[in-house]
Amino acid sequence: MKEITKVDKKSSIKLDRGMTVDEVKILLTAPMGDKERAFFRAIYDTWFRAQELLKCNIEDYNKSTGELTCLKPKSKYSRKLKKTMQPPPKHMILSKTTQLLFKRIIGNRKKGPIFINRRNGNRIKITYFQMYIHDLATRLGIQKITHITPTGKKYHLVTLQALREAGERHTDLSGADSDVTARGAQHSAIIKEKYYKKSSWEEVQEQVKKYHPAFKEE
Numbered sequence: 001m002k003e004i005t006k007v008d009k010k011s012s013i014k015l016d017r018g019m020t021v022d023e024v025k026i027l028l029t030a031p032m033g034d035k036e037r038a039f040f041r042a043i044y045d046t047w048f049r050a051q052e053l054l055k056c057n058i059e060d061y062n063k064s065t066g067e068l069t070c071l072k073p074k075s076k077y078s079r080k081l082k083k084t085m086q087p088p089p090k091h092m093i094l095s096k097t098t099q100l101l102f103k104r105i106i107g108n109r110k111k112g113p114i115f116i117n118r119r120n121g122n123r124i125k126i127t128y129f130q131m132y133i134h135d136l137a138t139r140l141g142i143q144k145i146t147h148i149t150p151t152g153k154k155y156h157l158v159t160l161q162a163l164r165e166a167g168e169r170h171t172d173l174s175g176a177d178s179d180v181t182a183r184g185a186q187h188s189a190i191i192k193e194k195y196y197k198k199s200s201w202e203e204v205q206e207q208v209k210k211y212h213p214a215f216k217e218e
Contacts, residue, residue, distance in 0.1 A: 019158060019166040021213055023142045027133075027158070030140055038101035039115055039129055042068070043160060044167040045214050046092035047185045050126050050160040056114050058106055066094045067205075091201040092184060095214040126160075133160055167212065176211035180204055 019027075028041055042053055052070045060069045070090040094102065106114060113123040137143035137158035144157040168185045172178045184204040209215050 019162050021166075021170050023158070024163065024166055024170070024213075026140055026142055027137060027163070030136060032132075032136065034101050034104045035115060035124075036129070036132055038098060038105050040133065040163060041098040041101060041214065042094060043163050045094050045098050045208075045212065046070075046090070047164050047168050048090065048092065049164060050129060052090070054113075054115060054123060054126060058109055058111050058114055061102065061106075061114065063099075063103070066096070066099045067091055068094055090184070091205075093205045093208060095212070097214070129160060133158065133163070167214070171208060171212045174211040174213065174216075176207040180207045184208065 024044060028037065028044065039053065042048065043050060046053070046068060048056075048068075048070050052072075055072065056068060056070060060071060061067075062069075068091075070092075072089075102114070112121075115124045116122060117124055134143065134156055137156075142158055145154050146157055168181055171181055180203050184201075184207070
């Protein structure tokens with residue numbers, strides 16, 4: 001497992017988790033089941049948080065357009081307003097490759113969770129995918145560790161969150177309008193309204209289709 005330079009606690013807040021385009025490609029093309037590949041690709045495609053993606057149901061997915069809707073994104077607490085803010089739904093599009101994977105894992109099911117345990121039909125828990133991505137990255141030799149000083153606590157840098165951040169960052173580095181992609185990532189409802197242009201979801205999807213590495217495969 002790779003080691004990287006230590007960083008202090010303050011800088012770790014804005015830590016670049018370091019997943020390059022090549023590392024993401026290695027991860028997403030490694031041998032694994034359709035369910036796992038669909039989940040990882042969907043996070044990279046849409047920048048949904050893992051928990052948000054797991055909450056998505058078949059009814060939230062438009063098979064004709066490839067659009068996936070997250071009805072209840074993670075809420076944010078506003079210190080200024082002293083209350084929790086609920087962002088509006090996210091409407092992101094899946095790449096053609098991910099759409100094919102969704103078709104396989106959904107099959108003939110009409111409703112219910114997209115990602116289920118085939119043995120009991122229950123929605124899969126996030127811990128399954130957290131452990132899976134770590135074990136897979138370790139086997140592939142792309143897992144990395146950073147140490148936070150002065151505690152020395154270790155953090156893995158190839159995670160579900162890192163994959164999500166990589167999707168947005170790689171799209172920006174390819175030439176997308178970072179103000180528009182920030183809307184897609186929807187880090188905070190308050191911050192987006194204050195600092196970023198009010199982009200429509202159509203604008204976000206156009207930027208994704210044009211600049212996201214996953215969509216350049218098509």
